[in-house]
Amino acid sequence: MAFSFSLGARDPGSRARRGTLRTSRGTVETPVFMPVGTRATVTGIAPDELTALGASIILANTYHLLLRPGPDQFRRVGGIHSFMRWPGLVLTDSGGYQIFSLPDERTMSEDGARFRSYIDGRFHQLSPESSIQMQTAIGSDIMMVLDECIAATALENAGRAAMERTHRWALRSLAARTNPEQALFAIVQGGLVPSLRQESARFLSEHPFDGFAIGGLAVGDTRAQREDMTAFAADLLPPATPRYLMGVGTPPDLLVAIGCGVDMFDCVIPTRLAWQGTGFTSTGRVRVTRGAHQASDEPLDVACTCSTCRTYTRAYLHHLMKCSEPLGPRLLTIHNLHYYLDLMGQARAAIDAGVYAAFAKQKLYEMDRHEHGEARA
């Protein structure tokens, strides 16, 4: 069965919408958050733990997997699901953002990017075609086109050049696809310039992509700029296909974007902050490494039902983090992913109930209040 997307309930008070992604591997209810498993592993977490957390789709990265373990590994075992023993869906980012992040180590041309491996120093070429070939080897359920990323705040001329190249690369990616079972999403660029975003959305939506991503946000922009552009760009996208806001974001970012009609998200924040000792809770962010938690026999979040909060105290998490014991980040990652995935579940329920606008307003109010409170504490 090829990829399909069907829309469900719509929220009367916002642009929020429910949807279902269907593939031969399984289905994903949207709005959805995708935990980041860059190197074919969500750092420290086993696939059965992701399943228990309710994750249905994860994100992996073409750039990193190209360098290690390389395409032959995936071709031999029949793809990433078999390699990492993950029964859910996988979306692969194309590597465009990683190439963008290594400005001193790569040269860009119309053909693609040439860059040096951080593993063995050898040169690699990543073109729209080779990215699709790699993603085909990985066997992801959703592939992304290679795009040219630039800072969200780039000037209009630079933004136009990158956008136009991204468009040419998107068509080359579409032509390079060989496996109809793997969906392919295009990426709308254009930085913070509305006219470029309009042009990009118009151009890309004329071609048979299975979904559309909003790229180039959360790279130097402010929260207000990001929210305004998300709302503007989401409205430009075809209503019948999934909309994916790449690399975003904080819990408030997600709530706002869902209200703009975005369906899919990925972000390193819940996993990265866990490794730094920070947990998201119903009363704001908690840094368990702070001395205040050293003698706290409370769970990280009294209102949370995750296995970490049902089992361990802040004092024990504090101890593990202070000792650099890897069980600490692992337990915090489980909690933070539960927080994000549970928030998405609440959002879906609110859309189904037709009360998303009020739900999001209340949640955002609580989050802003708690972040403010945390800053004072």
Add this chain to the structure above:
Amino acid sequence: MAFSFSLGARDPGSRARRGTLRTSRGTVETPVFMPVGTRATVTGIAPDELTALGASIILANTYHLLLRPGPDQFRRVGGIHSFMRWPGLVLTDSGGYQIFSLPDERTMSEDGARFRSYIDGRFHQLSPESSIQMQTAIGSDIMMVLDECIAATALENAGRAAMERTHRWALRSLAARTNPEQALFAIVQGGLVPSLRQESARFLSEHPFDGFAIGGLAVGDTRAQREDMTAFAADLLPPATPRYLMGVGTPPDLLVAIGCGVDMFDCVIPTRLAWQGTGFTSTGRVRVTRGAHQASDEPLDVACTCSTCRTYTRAYLHHLMKCSEPLGPRLLTIHNLHYYLDLMGQARAAIDAGVYAAFAKQKLYEMDRHEHGEARA
């Protein structure tokens, strides 16, 4: 219920014996291997995973827990079991070995050891009495006396002085005990000098310790020296109390020592080697980081039933280790602990069946053959 030990089956062809440790918290079948949880965590592994592996008792370390999180933490929550959410038994080492391992950072006297904290640079005193006080706060099921460790190969004069001090400290430890629920084991010292070991065993066994450990081995001695002294020292110990060979060892070490009548073991080898990428298998040690395993779709050990071997390939473990992804050491630790705990289960079954001598001979033959084969590969 206070601590008790009852003997079960004996092997007719060796000195191997079955036993049961009983405490108010639960029972432990011996011979037993104790996974090392130095800082109130078996590195990277959650307590429910230890339970699933069949672990019934773990080892924690008084020296490290004294420095962090400190005694107040344990007093507040009622001990280590509550702190780390471990329902099984805990044995605490006294810290003698750690003091011994920091020769430049501590001064030893008859009263005890004075040393500088590696965490905050403050000075701490560890005496026989303060070690028992700390172990009482930790609430371990089995406490160890503070001993003065020296290299196994120390000359007889130095060995005698350390042994005699260890004896005086053992009696001070006994006098300092306040909680009759916590067992207290003495430690037989004497290095590689048989007459000292005899004297140490004779002296200590005249006092009401709940068990006896053989200390000061695996610290500079050869395998042959260790095996000879283990056999010699085990025979000197009272037959009705548990015998614990501290810090030993490799799988062959354990099989030989069980044949000498040793009941309890702890060792960092299975956990430490896991973090270095090495797994114990039915065909010898496997370093999954070696290039030979990069494209291997076999499990780490085809004969193993652990969750790692039932689920993942060597190629994936290789990938995780090469990427320094913490899931790699975690999966290898689960496998290695399964290997050790399963070996102990096999040993207990062989003793029950009265065939331990033949079982150990066959296992040792296979292990030596495989280690030899591995070295050639």
